[in-house]
Amino acid sequence: MDYKVERLLVNYKTLEEFKKFKEYGIQELSMMDDLETNIIENDSESPFYGIYFGDKLVARMSLYERKAKFDQYFDPKQDFLELWKLEVLPNYRQKHYGSILVEFAKSFGKPIKTNPRVKSEKFWDKMGFRSVSYDMDRDLGENPLLWTPETIISQ
Amino acid sequence: MDYKVERLLVNYKTLEEFKKFKEYGIQELSMMDDLETNIIENDSESPFYGIYFGDKLVARMSLYERKAKFDQYFDPKQDFLELWKLEVLPNYRQKHYGSILVEFAKSFGKPIKTNPRVKSEKFWDKMGFRSVSYDMDRDLGENPLLWTPETIISQ
Secondary structure, eight states, rough: OOOOEEEEESHHHHHHHHHSSOOOOHHHHHHHHHHHHHSSSSEEEEEEEEEOOOOTEEEEEEEEEEEEGOOSSSOOOOOEEEEEEEEEOOOOOOHHHHHHHHHHHHHSSOOOOEOOOOOOOOHHHHTEEEEOOOOOHHTTTTEEEEEEHHHHHHH | OOOEEEEEESSSSHHHHHSSSSOOOOHHHHHHHHTTTSSSSSTEEEEEEEEEEEEEHHHHEEEEEGGGGOOOOSSSSOOOEEEEEEEEGGGTTTHHHEEEEEEOOHHOOOOOEEEEEOHHHHHHHTOOOOOOOOOOHHHOOOEEEEEEEEHHHTT
């Protein structure tokens, strides 16, 4: 069975679906506020990508492009993607939705940085993400993991 | 009953205690590595503060001073403390250990920024921490909360 990864649009239906996810916070509340006060239009593009099962959003992640000048992770400095809020709803786990989303992120061909939740090391290792050397000034309480496309590794 | 907040020293006993905490990651692993390879001395100061019950570490937080030039949260820019990994072991909750640690952090008289775990809003609100306006470039998946000493608010 094939699953389509979709860019999520900011509208009341999407924001209602977001409430089912554990990592719900100021980002989602701010999107709701921007929609209610017409700061953003209905159906604007969000930084979220997701997988629907029927009309129910069952997995999501957020992706954001960082410019090379803000890069503190890769050498040489380069544009990269920051991935966060990767989450699959409890009843839909073990179906590779998480892997499908991460592979989708990789398909942009840019290095990726993520700061995973605790106890997901095996998943990220399987996806080819590697730990950095911890740097307190940069990382504080983060556990940064990096993925680099092979074309860059082989340089 | 009075509880003493102590600066935690990096040694094998402390690092063993850290394994009981849920937020255990690259920071702790890096401290262990630095100790084993003599990059840091036994009993070096760590960025962690904790509360002991007998000889058992039951609560901890990490605190780190950020210089004004890196400040993206307060206006005007100023030196502030970043607080992370505030955690009380399950059997020791509801005894105000978390509040005691946060009050200790406040006692330095500097503004504090933290990025709390999900579902701790009530605690941080009670401690006087307030949400920022979400800024995706700065905050991504974070839920930043700020506390400011009154002397600064009243300026």
